[in-house]
């Protein structure tokens with residue numbers, strides 16, 4: 086079957102500051118929590134022991150990134166700004182950092198490429214972590230100062246801003262399980278919950294600031310980037326409400342306050358955490374409460390949803406047990422992956438294009454069909470795999486799923502594939518490569534070598550079609566529940 090894309094649909098690619106820029110301490114840049122994490126001694130716990138100190142050296146080779154975009158026929162570039170490059174500790178402007186992003190933005194626009202700018206892709210200034218980072222409510226003020234600077238400096242040319250990338254990942258993995266920077270472990274997911282709460286408030290404040298101070302002159306859009314998989318019944322006896330609860334706890338904790346009619350946290354989450362907190366003998370709930378004004382400030386605080394989709398899972402109910410993974414412990418849901426699904430170099434990344442199709446329709450019906458960009462979607466393979474047939478298949482099937490969702494009426498405006506170039510894959514270092522361009526870390530010039538997927542993408546963007554069979558997209562079957 087041939088799947089088509091409307092002429093308005095935009096094809097692009099994405100990166101993030103810490104993962105590509107290098108130059109970690111150049112021109113006044115301050116250390117971020119990822120600099121701290123990767124410089125830990127005697128071991129940084131990164132899979133290959135490496136850091137983002139140099140990565141793709143995009144701080145010097147941004148023109149190679151622009152060439153790479155042009156060569157792939159891509160017309161949108163999602164990149165992030167390093168907070169640590171543009172502001173000093175006492176909240177003054179670091180002009181050299183501003184200059185770097187000005188040059189990048191101007192050069193992109195000169196080549197007809199639309200910049201999509203993420204304000205926060207996990208690289209918090211270390212001096213803010215030192216006062217508690219996202220767990221301290223004061224962070225909201227610091228973020229607002231930073232957002233103001235970004236809007237003021239770049240908003241005359243940048244018309245699409247994303248306030249945050251994947252709060253579920255940096256809040257949970259960074260503040261519950263100590264798996265990501267700032268490597269904090271907290272009991273009963275208290276750290277992750279506080280982080281999410283302050284991220285939501287920071288997002289809303291930045292959105293309202295843009296509306297009040299910049300919208301009239303700049304006429305841009307501000308959204309937030311959230312990630313999730315879709316969840317499916319682990320076997321025939323799993324109740325549908327388990328599936329819904331999984332999505333609400335993982336995704337709804339951010340989407341409900343921003344995109345729903347009612348606003349605030351999902352009721353199922355409010356009830357569960359309030360009740361469990363009580364059951365634990367606590368005098369107040371682990372889930373903070375938004376004031377009535379905060380609920381209003383958050384409600385409708387996004388012009389679009391930037392959705393990162395990689396994979397999906399099967400879920401089944403479990404009973405409350407504080408000793409297990411804290412995300413599941415409050416939701417009383419656990420998940421697993423079908424071993425028949427194809428898996429990438431990243432052990433968590435199973436190929437489930439159906440999840441993207443179902444998720445887009447879930448969002449359409451749940452939230453009155455908001456504008457959506459697929460801000461990340463991609464496949465990992467081994468270093469220097471140039472004949473990346475598995476990535477091509479993954480892209481083909483996910484693009485088909487998107488096209489099908491658009492046919493259903495979903496407002497999907499475009500995609501920025503992850504990633505433009507091979508880069509620092511967080512705690513997996515450089516072992517899992519997501520780029521459509523390969524980078525040899527031994528090459529001081531960091532030449533960007535096109536993988537086979539670049540010519541595939543060029544064909545897709547020219548023809549605005551992909552070929553796929555429905556049974557390649559719809560891969561979810563009902564499997565027996567795994568042994569608990």
Ligand SMILES: CCCCCCCCCCCCC/C=C/[C@@H](O)[C@@H](N)CO[C@@H]1O[C@H](CO)[C@H](O)[C@H](O)[C@H]1O
Nearest residue numbers: 251312313314315316331332335396397398420433
């Ligand atoms: C509804 C919820 C539950 C149901 C189902 C389970 C979903 C299965 C998906 C498993 C995901 C587990 C770990 C998550 C990892 C990614 O989401 C995370 N790495 C994404 O971060 C972005 O990924 C890029 C590649 O990893 C890149 O590094 C980028 O910087 C990140 O934004």
